[in-house]
Amino acid sequence: MSHVVVAGVGMHPWGKWGRNFVEYGVAAARAAIADAGIGWRDVQFVSGADTMRNGYPGYVSGATFAQALGWTGARVASSYAACASGATAMEVARAEILAGRCEVAMVVGADTTPKGFLAPNAGDRPDDPDWLRFRLLGATNPTYFGLYARRRMALYGATERDFALVRSKNAKHGLNNPNARYRKDFSVEDVLGSAMVADPLRLLEICATSDGGAAVILTSAEWAKRRGITKPVQVRAISTVTPSFPQTVIEMPNFSTDSGVAVPDAVTPFKSAIAAAAYQESGIGPEDLSLAEVYDLSSALELDWYEDIALCKAGEAEKLLHDGDTTIGGRIPVNPSGGLACFGEAVPAQALAQVCEVVWQLRGQATGRQVEGATSGITANQGLFGHGSSVLLST
Amino acid sequence: MSETLGANLTQVPAIDGWFTTGDKPALIGNKCTTCGTVFFPKAANYCRNPDCDGAEFTDAELSRHGRVWSFTDAQYQPPPPYITRTDPYQPFALAAVELEAEQMVILGQIADGFGVADLAVGQQVELVVEPLFSDDEHEYLVYRWRPVTNGGQVGKSEVESA
Ligand SMILES: [Zn+2]
Numbered sequence: 360m361s362h363v364v365v366a367g368v369g370m371h372p373w374g375k376w377g378r379n380f381v382e383y384g385v386a387a388a389r390a391a392i393a394d395a396g397i398g399w400r401d402v403q404f405v406s407g408a409d410t411m412r413n414g415y416p417g418y419v420s421g422a423t424f425a426q427a428l429g430w431t432g433a434r435v436a437s438s439y440a441a442c443a444s445g446a447t448a449m450e451v452a453r454a455e456i457l458a459g460r461c462e463v464a465m466v467v468g469a470d471t472t473p474k475g476f477l478a479p480n481a482g483d484r485p486d487d488p489d490w491l492r493f494r495l496l497g498a499t500n501p502t503y504f505g506l507y508a509r510r511r512m513a514l515y516g517a518t519e520r521d522f523a524l525v526r527s528k529n530a531k532h533g534l535n536n537p538n539a540r541y542r543k544d545f546s547v548e549d550v551l552g553s554a555m556v557a558d559p560l561r562l563l564e565i566c567a568t569s570d571g572g573a574a575v576i577l578t579s580a581e582w583a584k585r586r587g588i589t590k591p592v593q594v595r596a597i598s599t600v601t602p603s604f605p606q607t608v609i610e611m612p613n614f615s616t617d618s619g620v621a622v623p624d625a626v627t628p629f630k631s632a633i634a635a636a637a638y639q640e641s642g643i644g645p646e647d648l649s650l651a652e653v654y655d656l657s658s659a660l661e662l663d664w665y666e667d668i669a670l671c672k673a674g675e676a677e678k679l680l681h682d683g684d685t686t687i688g689g690r691i692p693v694n695p696s697g698g699l700a701c702f703g704e705a706v707p708a709q710a711l712a713q714v715c716e717v718v719w720q721l722r723g724q725a726t727g728r729q730v731e732g733a734t735s736g737i738t739a740n741q742g743l744f745g746h747g748s749s750v751l752l753s754t
Numbered sequence: 755m756s757e758t759l760g761a762n763l764t765q766v767p768a769i770d771g772w773f774t775t776g777d778k779p780a781l782i783g784n785k786c787t788t789c790g791t792v793f794f795p796k797a798a799n800y801c802r803n804p805d806c807d808g809a810e811f812t813d814a815e816l817s818r819h820g821r822v823w824s825f826t827d828a829q830y831q832p833p834p835p836y837i838t839r840t841d842p843y844q845p846f847a848l849a850a851v852e853l854e855a856e857q858m859v860i861l862g863q864i865a866d867g868f869g870v871a872d873l874a875v876g877q878q879v880e881l882v883v884e885p886l887f888s889d890d891e892h893e894y895l896v897y898r899w900r901p902v903t904n905g906g907q908v909g910k911s912e913v914e915s916a
Contacts, residue, residue, distance in 0.1 A: 505826025
């Protein structure tokens with residue numbers, strides 16, 4: 360079967376640079392093009408990851424980046440899927456290649472974010488739940504992270520120290536990552552000493568908002584072979600599934616869950632379904648993985664992900680963490696990049712940044728944070744409005 | 755409640771049609787007349803059950819009591835459009851509350867005077883209506899969840915199962 364490979368990846372370092380997002384996207388695109396050893400004119404299709412909501416300063420599209428890099432007549436598409444935008448844009452590009460409509464596609468996302476909490480765009484919108492949750496409840500994104508963390512404590516006996524240990528682990532992972540924004544070692548005590556934001560989560564445990572850009576060059580396997588790109592990383596699966604009704608876990612930005620009165624609960628909860636679809640498509644299971652990049656919007660949420668992507672059973676994530684399994688050198692390192700803890704979130708670029716990291720790991724190029732002998736890796740994320748994604752890659 | 759603030763102001767809901775006021779306030783959702791699924795906030799024109807093409811709904815007052823699914827608080831002032839009532843800002847708690855009859859979870863602030871120390875997963879809470887913010891003419895009301903404490907003043911009049 361024909362398949363799609365990653366010919367190149369590139370990023371603009373995450374930070375709070377205060378410049379236009381297009382600059383970061385162009386820098387990431389040029390890095391990915393150079394990494395692939397191709398030229399901009401080789402790119403036949405540009406798939407952009409949009410930023411559309413929550414106070415961002417611009418509206419990004421594939422055409423924005425295509426124009427910035429210089430019009431070549433390439434086809435474009437733009438995708439918006441909140442935190443999953445990058446993966447959705449990647450799926451669009453992959454489909455174009457699999458359909459035989461092009462052989463070389465670039466996926467790119469970049470963002471400039473304001474300081475502080477992500478908040479809705481200005482203007483009264485009393486019919487928009489994302490506006491209303493701020494107006495009526497003062498419910499920020501960390502509110503939801505706090506709910507999940509407290510729930511985990513009640514269900515499984517997780518402690519604030521467990522959550523702090525996740526943050527400390529990721530701090531160590533990201534220390535040597537040149538694209539990470541925060542490269543500082545934090546002990547469990549440092550984390551527990553930071554200010555409480557959304558009980559039980561503290562400042563160091565909640566993902567910041569960052570500027571950044573990431574890009575991925577996808578090609579058909581045949582094209583890569585013709586161009587002499589040897590042993591490129593393979594895209595084995597991309598999952599962009601939505602929840603199944605009734606969605607019984609409260610999600611940003613909603614006031615409520617679905618009611619389960621008329622329909623029994625979904626067999627597979629949404630966050631588990633995201634990775635399950637990638638496992639099913641790829642034929643690679645959680646036991647085969649070398650590493651995972653998961654969306655640690657909070658320290659506690661990373662533990663939920665261990666279970667959602669089936670690295671362990673429900674309630675066993677704390678044991679996996681304490682056993683060192685998810686630390687580099689352990690059985691299944693999670694967030695070797697340092698994760699969102701070390702990056703902060705640049706929404707439309709973030710799912711692509713996860714892919715970049717897995718690609719570097721599979722190529723053995725993750726200097727200072729390499730998972731030795733990595734042969735396959737998964738990304739997983741979830742954002743607003745029922746969007747989630749997972750990308751599974753292998754050597 | 756904020757008597758000094760409220761003395762000369764007319765109280766109005768911060769949003770129309772989401773809850774009743776008075777002694778025993780309740781959230782107002784609605785119910786699909788075809789499949790019975792309950793919605794809050796109210797659904798309109800289409801039912802979100804994938805196996806139902808219902809388009810008619812009847813208003814339904816939701817259970818006034820539920821159990822805490824989880825809880826948290828807001829130690830930092832939320833950004834606009836949140837309007838804070840106090841200067842300096844005072845943190846508040848929130849809870850996601852499971853309603854047994856409706857089989858759904860609803861997020862709300864916790865009533866004035868209670869914080870995370872007063873909350874636990876599984877604990878019973880009841881719906882109240884309290885001031886959220888005010889302007890020169892009005893005091894705007896919102897629904898909140900108030901912990902039900904056995905034997906205490908709060909909520910003892912109204913624990914359905916106690
Ligand atoms: Zn229905």
